[in-house]
Amino acid sequence: MSTQNQMGRLPSRSEAMIPIVFLLAIMIANYTLGWGFDPHIPVTLSCGVAMIVGKVCGYNYKEMLAAGLEAVNQSLEAIIIILLVGCLIGSFTASGTIPAVVYYGLKLFTPIIFLPFVTILCAAVGVALGSAWTVTATLGIAFMAIGTTMGLNPALIAGAILSGACCGDKFSPLSDSTNLAAGSAQTGLFDHVAAMVTTTFPSLVIAVIIYAFFSFSKVGVYDPTLANELSAAILEHYTYMSPILLIPVLLIVVVAVIKMPAIPSVVLLSLLGCIFAVIFQGAGFADCIKMLHYGYHAQSNNELFTTLVNRGGMNSMLWTNNLVIVAVAFGGILQKIGAVESILGGFINKVKTPFQLVLLTMGTSIFCITTMCDQYLGLIIPASMYKDRFDEMGLGRNMLSRTLEDGGTLWSPLVPWSSCGAYHAAVLGVPTLLYLPYCFMNIINPIYAIVTLSWGGNILYVDGSKTNVFGKLKKGRGPAEAPEKAYDKAMKALAKIRSTKETNNIRV
Template sequence: MEKKERIKKRPTLLQGMIPILFMVISLSFGVGVLKLRTEPIIILSAFVAGVIAWKLGYTWDEMQAGVIDKISRALPATLILWSVGLLIGSWMYAGTVPMIIYYGVDIVNPKFLLVTAFLITAVLSTVTGTSWGSAGTIGVAIMGIAAGLGVSLPATAGAVVAGSYFGDKLSPLSDTTNLAPIAAGSELYEHIRHMLYTTIPASLVALVVYFIVGMNSAGSATTPETVLTLQAQLSEMFNWNIILLLPVALIIAGSLLKWPTIPTMLGTSLFSVLIGIFVQGFTLKNGFISLIQGFNVSMTGFAGDVAPIVTTLINRGGVVSVTVTTVLIFCAMGFAGIMSVTGMLDVVLEAMLKKVKTTGGVILSTIASCFTVAFVTGSSYLSILIPGELFRDAYVKRNLHPKNLSRTLEDSGTVLVPLIPWSAAGAYMTTTLGVSTIEYLPWAIMNYMGIVFAIILAFTGIGIAKLNPEKESEAAVEVN
């Protein structure tokens, strides 16, 4: 006897809103108050969405198909995330990142400390793809120098945060830089190039302010002991050689020449392991361990007590380090899959965009959604994934290229989270730099100026890419 097919109903706005509201409230209380893990809460939210889907007439097989579809779309970027873990572990093993930090600290100019703080952390975060690692290593050293020079600590912390998130936003090694194209449906390197429209102007504004303030607060003092210790121990652990910069050159070349992302990262990782073996004298076994579990200071054979700042720098990388992000992606895609296949996202989106008629309105709505998710959840990942899924089809319907959406997600998602005191990023920066979030917030200029420029571009049309320029031209001719 054939199984009777269930009649599917179109969800109401209330039915579409229930899973979203449940997730928002649960994350606010669960993560914000009880300090619970995010992933189980999202799974529970997916269960709520599943119950409503079942009442609408959808079977488990149909919901599962929606979940599998979303996860399959995320797999290419997930492979990139794993490649990032491999790359960071191998760069630590080769001595590439330690050398950049060693000489970066060495060139800090007290007269232009704020400018230097921004530039060095921007370079380091771009090379490594991590804002936390940049702030926790070179950022700590810069804060020590600022204290010795009598330079404003909130201003210095703001410059460090802004510089750290410059790379977190633009680096192909950054998890959020990879997540935004996943959510929007754009391609990694076109997404990075498109972000320059807002990131470069925002950074220039920040540099001008840092230059003016820095000129008025410059002084002279001896280099803090922490900086001397950092350099001394790094130089004992590694052999400095220009060859160590070749992995960086390969990644930059791959970005400019549009080489396939994953093969480029994997090839660079293996090349970095060879550098670690032949230049640093490390073992092949430790090279492979670094790729999977991350590099550890014990692999250098350094004798003596290792300074905490050095340990923070060295013990990083490996595929294992990105597994938490991978799990979060799968959980979020599970929730999004059920919401999408049942049409619940569609009814919510239709209600939100009912009165939005212009490109500026769509982008402004996206920014508002990112703000809401970021403030409620304190998660840069969710502030990208949820609005991305919500607005993805809306951009396509309005002939807007998906890279407009991925850029807006980063402009108002990634860089906003460290400015929220109750977020993990805000708490980390406060603990690491010794300055409260509220104090450094005004000085993290790049973080919020990017949003300002995003709004300007949205309403002027500058830097707004069309999905099909010919279609727009034909429409314009018909109107005339």
């Protein structure tokens, strides 16, 4: 058999759309007919459909399989990090660190600033948990009940909860979506987290100010029963509860600042959580091994408490990683057969500025989530489509990862038929389309990113330099992590662009 690669033709736009339409049809059927929301099998079947299209266009099986496997290979670090994050969540729960964040946060509760407090605490706990889903299922349920007794609109309360929870999830090194965005863009985890500060933090501040206005004008009475019961359950279960348990959370910030590689930092923090569990909660070595693998488990009469702590473990991340593997392979096959180029090549060729590129990337991410009903596909597919274009414009890969989260992670809870939208609506008891207008953080963040980019603000270049919100160029912390070939390509492109701009007396 000949080992020579078979040269295939570019599929027509209608041929290229077949795998995507196939996936879209199954995912919509999943939602409308109640087949189940798990996207794994639909995406796997779509890989097969994409290969059939590729075969018709002249590509052979081995070429397409190799392309899918290569795409997975490029995401292996992210896959490993996601597994280790499961261990980290388990150890932080066993040590009492995550419950301590909730406990002391509730102690700071002030009814007169209910809505901004809800947003900020949900964001803080979201960073500690790395999961917006868990925040809404614990604090979210409690705050919905408390806010309702104050006479607040349930949709407004849900919006504040999701604004904070999604922001915390977006920022957290423990979040699977955060790790996936960094892995899909092939940049460093903490480079990605630092990049999001430029658009996400200002958006959060604006959202909190808006919630403060509603809180001052709307809040009435306050019933602290649910908050007190959750705090009591935490004290009853954990042998030791002290601000000392917050140290591991602070060390997350430290490893981010010193730019420690993601895998060693997650392993180190997981081990620290185990040490705290042994010292402060009386756990044994066998308990730590079990918790790192299967997560932490506790029994209590308080349902909010059990939902909060019964989580984590490497095993809990297998669902996510299974989807990552098949979704990344799907993107690799689509890229190989030229489906992406056929469908969006015209748009890509018209992109001339970072503003246009970010707008296209966000639009594609939102399109993927809205049509394919899954947040992860909204991160993976645009990354595979546009990362080369980011290099050609001399931009940092952390700007790509930031854009994926600005337009992807925050959009997912706003789509009623997505897994995120359906979940949050069911847990909070508020239909997605009702809380959507009040999710100020989710709405403001992508708008803020696009508007500031329109005049050249918040651009991250491959050499580490960046523009501030007003578009003024300044030195950054250093280059973000990127594949060597991509980095070299982007550096050459940036040098050429700056040379051209300097000729025209424009600084870039």
